[in-house]
Amino acid sequence: GIAFNDALSAALQRSPQLQARSASVQGAQALQTSAAQLPDPKLTLGIDSLPVTGPNRGSLTRDDFTQRQIGWMQDVPNRAKRAARADAALARTAREQALLEMEKLTVRREAGLAWLASFFAEKRLALFDELITRQKLLQSTAPAQVAAGKINPAEVATVGMDTLVLEDRRDELRREADQAGITLRRWVGDTDGKKPVVDLATPLPVMAVDRAYLLANIERNPEIATLVPMQAMASASVREAEAAKRGDWSWAVSYGKRGQGYGDLASVLLTFELPLSPAQRQQPQIRAGQKEVERITAEHDELVRKQTQELENLLSELSEIDSKINRISGQAQPFAAQRTALLLAAYESGRDKLGSVLESRKQQTELSLRALELQARQRAVLWRLNSIVPEPTP
Numbered sequence: 404g405i406a407f408n409d410a411l412s413a414a415l416q417r418s419p420q421l422q423a424r425s426a427s428v429q430g431a432q433a434l435q436t437s438a439a440q441l442p443d444p445k446l447t448l449g450i451d452s453l454p455v456t457g458p459n460r461g462s463l464t465r466d467d468f469t470q471r472q473i474g475w476m477q478d479v480p481n482r483a484k485r486a487a488r489a490d491a492a493l494a495r496t497a498r499e500q501a502l503l504e505m506e507k508l509t510v511r512r513e514a515g516l517a518w519l520a521s522f523f524a525e526k527r528l529a530l531f532d533e534l535i536t537r538q539k540l541l542q543s544t545a546p547a548q549v550a551a552g553k554i555n556p557a558e559v560a561t562v563g564m565d566t567l568v569l570e571d572r573r574d575e576l577r578r579e580a581d582q583a584g585i586t587l588r589r590w591v592g593d594t595d596g597k598k599p600v601v602d603l604a605t606p607l608p609v610m611a612v613d614r615a616y617l618l619a620n621i622e623r624n625p626e627i628a629t630l631v632p633m634q635a636m637a638s639a640s641v642r643e644a645e646a647a648k649r650g651d652w653s654w655a656v657s658y659g660k661r662g663q664g665y666g667d668l669a670s671v672l673l674t675f676e677l678p679l680s681p682a683q684r685q686q687p688q689i690r691a692g693q694k695e696v697e698r699i700t701a702e703h704d705e706l707v708r709k710q711t712q713e714l715e716n717l718l719s720e721l722s723e724i725d726s727k728i729n730r731i732s733g734q735a736q737p738f739a740a741q742r743t744a745l746l747l748a749a750y751e752s753g754r755d756k757l758g759s760v761l762e763s764r765k766q767q768t769e770l771s772l773r774a775l776e777l778q779a780r781q782r783a784v785l786w787r788l789n790s791i792v793p794e795p796t797p
Contacts, residue, residue, distance in 0.1 A: 404599075404601050404602030404604070404605070405591065405600065405602060406605040407515065407519075407605065408608070410719070411514055411518075413514075413592060413599075415510060415511060416546055417591065417592040418506075420506050420510060420579055421503070421507060421510060424499070424502055425503060427499045427503075428499040428500055430770065431496040431498075432496050434492055434495070435496060438491065439485045439486065439489035441477065441479060442477075442478045442480070444476060445475070446473075446474070446475060447473070447476060447657065448683055449472045450470070451461065451468075451469070451470045451659060452466070452468035453469055454466050457664045461483050462662075464661075465662060466662070467661065467665045470660055470661045470668055471657030471659065471660045472657050474657030474670070475656050475657070476483065477655070478653040479654070480651045481649050482654075483645070483646035484646035484647065485578065486642075487639045487640075487645060487646055490635070491639035494636040497632035500632075501632055503627055504625045504628070505625030505629055507576060507625075508625050508790055511790065512787065512790035514587075514591055515790070516787075517586045517591075518587055518591075518601060519779065519782045519783055519786060520583045520586065520587075520779065521583040521586070521587045521660050523578050523775055523782075524579050525601055525603055526775050527579075527772055527775050527776075529603065530772065530775065531572065531786065534617060534764070535566065535570060537762065537764070538566050538569055538764075539563065539566060539762075541562060541757075541779065554775055558715045561758060562650060562757065565761050572582055581647070584598060584600065585598075587601070600788050607782065610782070610785035610786060610789055612785060612788050617714055617791060618714065620792045621710050621711055621792065622707060624710050624790050624791055626706060626710070627706045629756055630699055630706065634696060634703070637692055637695040637696045637699055638692075641692035643792070644688035644689040647684075647685045648685050650676035652674060654671070654672065655670075655671070655672040655674070656670065656712070657672075695713060710791065714788070714791055715786050717788050720780075720784055721781065721784045721785065724780050724781045725752050725781065728774065731773065731774045732774060735770055736767075736771070736774065739766060739767040740767060743763040746760045754774055
């Protein structure tokens with residue numbers, strides 16, 4: 404069988420979601436190198452002052468003004484704009500990395516929940532197998548009890564009917580266990596070519612909860628953490644729009660080849676962008692960027708409240724479950740076991756009916772199932788609490 408930690412490792416290694424997100428991180432990292440670079444230069448080829456009328460019409464060499472030109476042009480965005488683009492690329496990589504961490508935590512959480520669900524489904528099934536074994540043993544001794552005159556013959560049929568009901572219930576539990584196994588397989592994949600099966604002999608993982616630590620570090624929740632680089636991206640967009648107010652410039656050089664007998668010419672050209680209407684062009688972009696920053700900030704505050712509420716709800720639910728488990732294991736189950744033992748002894752001595760024993764065993768079994776359900780809920784809540792804030796990296 405597959406142990407809890409092995410299931411988590413397998414889920415992280417085999418998850419297509421994580422592979423897709425890792426590719427996004429690598430793509431964002433690749434774009435960082437080009438973000439602050441100058442645009443590609445331009446090569447210009449042309450003919451200047453070609454005669455189209457007169458005796459020199461169409462000639463490249465007879466007119467002293469005609470020249471064949473080759474040139475080189477380079478656009479130069481201003482330094483602040485290039486710095487803002489570089490910051491945006493860094494923030495985009497940080498956002499993709501944060502999304503990857505969020506996916507990792509999600510895969511780890513869901514794989515852990517699937518393993519726990521499968522573990523406790525198999526536990527419930529094993530409990531019913533044990534009950535049916537005891538029931539069939541009781542059924543096999545019933546004829547001897549009838550022969551001894553200790554029970555009514557009709558009670559033999561009652562045992563058989565109760566056994567059939569238990570087997571129906573066992574089939575339901577088998578289906579639940581199979582479905583839990585299918586969910587586990589969705590997250591961890593196959594193990595050595597076979598569907599994963601939980602190891603019932605493995606001890607359950609220790610899951611401690613530090614309420615103060617969780618509340619103090621709630622902003623480390625990956626869903627919240629993704630908003631930090633998103634805010635940085637929006638701020639970089641605002642800075643780029645502000646930098647556009649200064650305008651860009653470009654330079655160009657060219658060499659003109661004239662006909663034989665005429666000197667060649669060289670040219671230098673500087674071009675400056677003139678942001679004459681910033682109120683109509685750049686300012687609306689700046690305003691839009693500032694509003695995006697405000698939106699992300701408000702969304703961040705809302706997510707902190709939402710995650711804090713979820714944390715406190717889970718802590719409250721855990722407290723309730725712990726109290727119920729303590730009552731069942733500390734009081735109800737010992738009383739039920741004692742009652743069944745006494746009724747069984749009375750039945751075997753002919754002082755009580757078999758129906759009383761069967762009813763008592765049903766109640767004891769339902770109590771054991773309830774205990775397992777509460778334990779399953781307890782472990783699921785504990786695991787969710789352990790998945791809200793990632794473990795600190797050493």
